Each structure stands twice: as structure tokens, then as C-alpha cells.
Amino acid sequence: MTSESAAAAARATVYGYPRQGPDRELKKAVEGHWKGRVTADALRATAADLRAADWRQLADAGVHEVPTGHFSFYDHVLDTSVMVGAVPERHRAAVEADALAGYFAMARGTQDVAPLEMTKWFDTNYHYLVPELGPDTVFTADSAQQVGEVREALALGLAPRPVLVGPVTYLLLAKPAPGVAADFAPLTLLERLLPVYAEVLADLRAAGAEWVQLDEPALVQDRDAAELAAARRAYDTLGGLTDRPKLLVASYFDRLGDALPVLAKAPVDGLAVDFTGPAAANLDALAAVGGLPGKRLVAGVVDGRNIWINDLEKSLSTLATLLGLADRVDVAASCSLLHVPLDARAEDEIDAEVLRWLAFARQKTAEVVTLAKGLSQGTDGIAAELAANRADLASRAGSALTHDPAVRARAAAVTAADTRRPEPYAERAAAQRAHLGLPLLPTTTIGSFPQTARIRTARADLRAGRIDTAGYERRIESEIRDVLAFQEEAGLDVLVHGEPERNDMVQYFAEQLTGYLATRHGWVQSYGTRYVRPPILAGDISRPAPMTVRWTTYAQSLTRRPVKGMLTGPVTMLAWSFVRDDQPPGDTARQVALALRDEVADLEAAGTAVIQVDEPALRETLPLRAADREAYLAWATEAFRVSTGGVRAATQIHTHMCYAEFGDIVQAIDDIDADVISLEAARSHMQVAHELADHGYPREAGPGVYDIHSPRVPSTEEATALLREGLEAIPAERLWVNPDCGLKTRGWPETRASLEHLVAAARTVRAEL
Ligand code: GLN
Ligand code: ZN
Numbered sequence: 001m002t003s004e005s006a007a008a009a010a011r012a013t014v015y016g017y018p019r020q021g022p023d024r025e026l027k028k029a030v031e032g033h034w035k036g037r038v039t040a041d042a043l044r045a046t047a048a049d050l051r052a053a054d055w056r057q058l059a060d061a062g063v064h065e066v067p068t069g070h071f072s073f074y075d076h077v078l079d080t081s082v083m084v085g086a087v088p089e090r091h092r093a094a095v096e097a098d099a100l101a102g103y104f105a106m107a108r109g110t111q112d113v114a115p116l117e118m119t120k121w122f123d124t125n126y127h128y129l130v131p132e133l134g135p136d137t138v139f140t141a142d143s144a145q146q147v148g149e150v151r152e153a154l155a156l157g158l159a160p161r162p163v164l165v166g167p168v169t170y171l172l173l174a175k176p177a178p179g180v181a182a183d184f185a186p187l188t189l190l191e192r193l194l195p196v197y198a199e200v201l202a203d204l205r206a207a208g209a210e211w212v213q214l215d216e217p218a219l220v221q222d223r224d225a226a227e228l229a230a231a232r233r234a235y236d237t238l239g240g241l242t243d244r245p246k247l248l249v250a251s252y253f254d255r256l257g258d259a260l261p262v263l264a265k266a267p268v269d270g271l272a273v274d275f276t277g278p279a280a281a282n283l284d285a286l287a288a289v290g291g292l293p294g295k296r297l298v299a300g301v302v303d304g305r306n307i308w309i310n311d312l313e314k315s316l317s318t319l320a321t322l323l324g325l326a327d328r329v330d331v332a333a334s335c336s337l338l339h340v341p342l343d344a345r346a347e348d349e350i351d352a353e354v355l356r357w358l359a360f361a362r363q364k365t366a367e368v369v370t371l372a373k374g375l376s377q378g379t380d381g382i383a384a385e386l387a388a389n390r391a392d393l394a395s396r397a398g399s400a401l402t403h404d405p406a407v408r409a410r411a412a413a414v415t416a417a418d419t420r421r422p423e424p425y426a427e428r429a430a431a432q433r434a435h436l437g438l439p440l441l442p443t444t445t446i447g448s449f450p451q452t453a454r455i456r457t458a459r460a461d462l463r464a465g466r467i468d469t470a471g472y473e474r475r476i477e478s479e480i481r482d483v484l485a486f487q488e489e490a491g492l493d494v495l496v497h498g499e500p501e502r503n504d505m506v507q508y509f510a511e512q513l514t515g516y517l518a519t520r521h522g523w524v525q526s527y528g529t530r531y532v533r534p535p536i537l538a539g540d541i542s543r544p545a546p547m548t549v550r551w552t553t554y555a556q557s558l559t560r561r562p563v564k565g566m567l568t569g570p571v572t573m574l575a576w577s578f579v580r581d582d583q584p585p586g587d588t589a590r591q592v593a594l595a596l597r598d599e600v601a602d603l604e605a606a607g608t609a610v611i612q613v614d615e616p617a618l619r620e621t622l623p624l625r626a627a628d629r630e631a632y633l634a635w636a637t638e639a640f641r642v643s644t645g646g647v648r649a650a651t652q653i654h655t656h657m658c659y660a661e662f663g664d665i666v667q668a669i670d671d672i673d674a675d676v677i678s679l680e681a682a683r684s685h686m687q688v689a690h691e692l693a694d695h696g697y698p699r700e701a702g703p704g705v706y707d708i709h710s711p712r713v714p715s716t717e718e719a720t721a722l723l724r725e726g727l728e729a730i731p732a733e734r735l736w737v738n739p740d741c742g743l744k745t746r747g748w749p750e751t752r753a754s755l756e757h758l759v760a761a762a763r764t765v766r767a768e769l
Pocket of ligand 2: 446616656657658740741742
């Protein structure tokens with residue numbers, strides 16, 4: 001191999017593309033199909049058209065091999081379950097009767113049959129359907145969808161490269177099927193699964209695929225020796241097949257670590273490796289293992305999951321280094337472009353200068369093509385692109401939006417004292433008890449109440465100009481009055497205003513903070529047909545005016561009981577936004593925290609005695625590699641304390657996190673130093689209460705006694721039993737009574753009944769104390 005020949009061959013590729021189409025055609029077709037308005041054939045035709053349009057667009061942009069198989073009606077991990085025949089027993093009959101209806105039944109459940117569980121795809125905001133496997137699982141190959149897409153692309157005169165979830169990652173993402181022992185390890189099924197992959201690979205080769213990509217992102221997480229050995233066996237086996245296409249094993253989201261030598265030595269034809277963010281460490285690691293002689297390297301140098309333009313010169317220099325390390329070097333985005341919106345050019349409301357800093361899927365594709373051209377033909381051919389890129393990077397670096405001297409000075413001046421409440425917890429607790437005068441086992445809710453049709457209509461009317469701001473605010477006030485009246489009547493102790501004015505718990509704040517951008521078309525798939533539009537943390541963050549005080553004080557004016565102020569915490573604001581990449585995330589979190597600190601101060605000054613700062617995302621942003629977690633938790637917990645550390649001892653700070661498993665962050669939950677934490681617990685029978693107790697958590701906690709994820713109304717007896725269970729772990733002086741999470745997705749009838757039962761349970765248990 002010479003670096004000149006490796007360079008000359010350099011091509012551009014991507015692993016996947018946004019699925020929904022420019023106007024969310026796929027979402028509309030799938031939802032139309034569910035409602036019976038779109039036939040299965042029409043849905044399939046829409047899907048084929050969208051695929052063809054995407055491939056043509058990619059090919060026209062200069063992408064050499066187009067990815068197939070990345071498209072999905074719902075989720076690509078579910079598609080993999082179908083491909084290997086891993087249909088749960090309870091869905092088998094439906095799938096056999098009608099494959100498409102059965103597919104959606106697995107995804108969404110039916111009246112009688114539960115869907116597959118859904119969980120987050122690594123540390124992204126995409127959710128996949130968890131395969132359910134057991135010792136009796138029989139895999140069978142079904143390559144029809146994959147083969148069909150290869151044929152579609154070939155018919156368009158394109159070179160398809162099917163992208164499949166690799167066998168090791170597939171098994172590592174699976175869980176034991178219902179009824180199977182909880183300690184069953186799906187990875188033990190590897191030897192059974194590989195022949196099925198072998199069959200699919202042979203089918204794809206026969207259909208005309210020269211290369212097939214097998215995605216193994218699970219190998220960028222910490223893996224033990226047995227798991228690494230399984231990866232070695234998997235690729236020795238698949239690489240050793242005679243009837244197979246060329247194999248490209250891909251990883252992304254982080255560095256490969258100990259898995260890198262395993263893959264580098266495997267008898268496969270190429271590796272696709274991420275070189276962005278924490279995965280930049282792959283560069284030195286690749287050199288240390290002696291590169292990939294005889295193999296193709298696909299270099300992910302364009303960040304596939306954030307929306308900022310690439311630094312082309314920096315990427316070219318990375319690529320130049322890589323040239324000496326492989327037989328052929330191609331250029332790609334670091335991961336599927338599924339995680340970014342389609343086209344920045346559609347954002348006509350974003351300032352033209354700022355728009356030039358943004359790259360969505362289309363722009364990233366163009367960057368990848370430019371880099372491949374620069375690599376293969378020399379930089380003279382891309383001089384204009386390089387000059388424009390340099391100018392755009394300079395405009396971003398020098399902009400007043402990204403450099404607000406007041407914000408920077410304030411963030412730099414934060415002292416240790418600003419990140420700590422001065423009084424020890426015991427002193428605060430006494431002050432709060434005296435100030436609030438709450439009963440034992442105080443009852444409260446998490447913040448939102450049902451988002452009724454009336455609220456949605458009011459928002460739509462305001463947007464369409466059918467009502468003015470004053471008219472809208474009157475409607476919001478009327479909602480707040482209803483929510484307050486109900487809570488007083490039900491006998492809750494700490495009330496909320498119900499959050500009717502919030503479209504979304506992050507966007508609501510993003511819209512009011514300077515430095516945050518909203519997009520109009522920046523949809524990104526969250527799961528199935530649900531798409532979100534994450535706002536963009538683009539510049540230095542400041543708060544021009546109070547954001548919530550008006551509604552909280554209005555609610556407080558209606559009652560003598562304490563009304564909680566309700567804010568979204570800094571870590572969650574980052575987790576559910578696109579975050580600037582020109583400074584460490586901790587710096588951005590601190591800026592957001594300071595803006596929230598001012599809001600907290602204003603709420604306190606307006607007489608709010610209880611303020612809740614929600615951090616449901618604290619755990620999901622945990623880095624994939626354990627070695628990176630301490631640094632993350634340090635800035636994350638500090639940001640929370642900066643946002644809440646400025647209050648008097650008597651002001652009670654609550655936080656809320658919605659997950660039932662947090663063993664790995666229990667210390668962080670302690671470190672944020674909130675006075676009260678509410679957590680999800682109803683479905684896990686108060687397990688979190690025991691975990692907190694085992695940790696020695698010294699403050700107050702409200703493990704949820706009402707599972708709000710289902711319309712089911714818990715009986716008073718059930719809630720009572722859960723509370724008694726909670727008391728086993730947490731003493732009565734420190735136990736709160738609340739639901740698992742906000743009520744915004746619930747209807748009023750079940751909310752009303754459930755909260756009445758919750759209050760009745762609290763009274764029953766209080767009487768026993
Ligand atoms: N306060 C928010 C609500 O009740 C919390 C939402 C959440 O935890 N995701 O809706
Ligand atoms: Zn929650």
C-alpha cells in the first residue's frame with residue numbers, strides 16, 4: 001500500500017440518512033396507515049419513493065456507495081429482529097397473519113398484546129425496540145427487505161451498501177424475554193445467530209451488493225474479556241465465509257479501546273471508525289496497532305450527531321495521517337445522519353450569518369464529498385470550499401452571539417461559594433419545616449397537569465393570529481385556576497400551576513433565552529413516528545427577562561398553600577438540545593445554570609417557597625465509557641448547584657428525575673444537594689427508595705406511588721402498600737408522596753381519581769404513624 005494509491009481511491013459515503021422525507025412524508029403515511037386511511041401498498045410505495053429520492057440525492061451530491069437498509073417504518077433494531085426471525089412468542093400469530101400489521105404490533109402493542117420495550121440508542125435521543133431473547137429462541141433468516149432495497153438501488157444504477165446492525169451489538173442490546181431468567185445473557189446465542197447472518201450475507205451478495213456494513217457500536221462501550229472474545233469469534237466466523245460480500249465493520253459514538261485490536265485483526269475487508277469527539281482517540285490507537293494493512297478504512301471525520309459545520313482543514317489533516325494506515329481511506333460522517341435534521345437551508349428564520357455555521361444531513365453530505373475530493377485530488381480542487389469554510393468558522397469564532405463579554409465574565413467569576421448552599425442540610429431542613437409547616441408525608445405532583453385540547457387550541461389560535469397575547473394569557477390563567485381548584489379540593493399539600501403555557505419543557509425556556517436558536521423544520525426522529533425539534537445552544541446564554549415568575553405568582557395568588565416554582569435544569573437543557581462544540585459542554589451548562597439561578601432568585605423574591613429544578617436527563621447523558629463519567633458528573637452536578645445555590649435556607653429546592661434505575665449515579669443524586677428529590681418507583685415497587693437508603697441518602701425523597709405511564713388508576717390500597725414499602729427505607733420525616741412523573745400526557749378523569757387515591761393513601765399511612 002502506498003499513501004498515494006490510498007488517497008487516489010478516496011471516496012465519500014454515509015451510513016444512513018434522515019428517514020422521514022423533506023415534508024415528513026413517512027410519518028404522515030405511517031400514521032395514515034394506522035388510522036386506516038393509507039393502504040399497506042400505498043405505504044410501501046411512499047417508502048420506496050422516499051428511499052429512491054434519498055439515494056438519488058446522495059448520489060447526485062457525489063456519494064459513491066449509497067446505504068440501503070437504514071430506512072425503516074419504525075426502527076432499524078426491530079427490523080433486525082424481523083431479519084433474524086426473533087419475533088416474540090406473543091406476536092408470532094399476528095406476524096404470521098400479516099407481516100406489516102404484526103410489525104406495527106411489535107412496535108406499538110395492541111389492545112391485548114404488549115409491544116417490545118423501548119429504550120435509548122446509546123447516548124443519543126433515538127429510541128429502539130429491545131429484542132427479547134431466551135434459551136429457546138430459534139433464529140431464521142428473512143432477508144427479503146434487505147435484498148429488495150439492494151435491487152431497488154441497483155435498478156437506479158447506484159452501488160448499494162446494505163447497513164445492518166451487527167450480530168454482537170444486536171445481542172448486547174437484547175434483554176431476556178418475559179419468563180426467561182433475568183441473568184440470561186443473550187450473547188450466549190451468538191453461535192446460533194451467526195449462521196443466520198451468513199445466510200443474509202450470501203443473499204445480499206447474490207442480489208448484487210459488493211460490500212455490506214455491519215454496525216457494532218456496542219463495541220465502543222466498556223466490554224469484558226468474554227464480550228471481546230465473542231466479537232473475535234463473530235468476525236472470525238463471518239470473515240471466514242466463502243460465499244459473502246466484502247465486510248465493513250462500523251463503530252461510532254466513542255473510541256473502540258480494547259475492541260480496536262480485535263477488529264483490526266479480524267479477517268474482514270474494512271473498518272468504519274469514528275474520529276470525532278471522544279472517538280478522536282481512535283487515531284492514535286489505530287497507529288498503535290499498526291493500522292489496517294490490506295483493509296479499507298472509512299474515516300468518520302464529520303460529526304454525524306451535531307449540527308455544526310466541519311473544520312475541513314482539520315479533517316484533511318486527520319485524513320492525511322490516516323492515509324498511511326490503511327490500503328484505502330474513504331470519508332464519512334461519524335455515524336448515521338439519522339440523528340440530525342435534513343436541511344439547514346430550510347431554516348429561513350435563522351439569521352443568514354448564523355445559518356452558515358450549521359450543517360444538517362444535506363450539508364454534512366456535501367462536506368464529506370468535499371473532503372473525499374480534497375483527499376483524492378489535492379486541495380486545489382476544493383479551494384473555494386476551503387475558503388468559504390474558513391470564513392464561516394471565523395465568523396462563528398468572532399461573533400457577538402458566541403462571545404458575550406458579560407456572560408463570559410460572570411461565568412469566569414463563579415466561586416466555590418456560588419456552587420454550594422452555605423447552610424448544611426440539617427439547618428436548611430429545620431428552616432424549611434418551620435417556614436412551610438407541612439404535614440408528615442406531604443403530597444405533591446411533578447408539575448404538569450393534562451395538556452387538554454383547550455390548551456392546544458389556545459396555542460394554535462395564538463400562532464394563527466386568531467387570538468392575541470392577552471387572549472392567550474387569559475386562557476392559560478383559566479387553566480391554572482382549574483388546576484389549582486382541583487388540587488385544593490383533592491387536598492394536596494404542595495401545589496403546582498400545571499405548566500399549561502409550556503409546549504415542551506426545554507423549548508419553552510430555549511425560546512426565552514438569548515443565545516438559543518429554535519428551528520422550524522429541524523425534525524429528528526425520537527422513536528417511530530415521533531419526531532422532535534431540538535433547539536440549538538448556539539451562543540452565550542443570558543436571560544433577558546423572567547421566564548416563569550408571572551405564572552407561578554398568578555397560581556400562588558389563588559391559594560394559601562405553597563405553589564412550587566417549576567424549572568428545567570441545566571443538564572436537561574443541554575441533553576435535549578444541540579450543544580455548541582466550540583467550548584466544553586460544562587462551560588455551556590454553567591451559562592445556562594447562571595440564567596436559571598437568576599430565575600430561581602426572582603421566584604424566591606416573588607414569594608415562592610418551594611422551587612423544583614427538573615433533571616430527568618442527568619443519567620441519559622452519562623458518557624458511554626466509565627472512565628469519562630467522573631468528569632461529566634463533576635460539571636453536571638456543579639451546574640445544578642449553581643442554578644439552585646443562591647437561595648435562603650428556608651427555600652426548599654426540589655428536583656425530579658424519571659427513571660427507576662440509578663445505581664450508577666446515586667452519588668451524583670446526593671451531590672446535587674437538592675432538599676427533596678422525586679423519582680420514578682411505582683413499577684419497581686419502591687426499589688429506588690431502598691437504593692437511596694442503602695446509599696445513606698440524607699435528604700427528603702418522593703419515590704413515585706402512581707405510575708403515570710399508563711391510564712390505569714391505582715387504587716388507594718395499592719398506593720398505601722407502596723407508601724408502607726417506602727417507609728421501610730425512608731423515615732416518615734423525609735418521605736414525600738407523589739406520582740412518578742408529570743401528568744401532561746394523561747387525561748383528566750384518571751388524573752383526578754389517581755390523585756384522590758394518592759391523597760387518601762397518604763392520610764391512611766399518616767394515621768398509622
Ligand atoms: N415538570 C415536568 C412535568 O411535570 C417534568 C417532566 C419530566 O420529568 N420529564 O411535566
Ligand atoms: Zn419525570
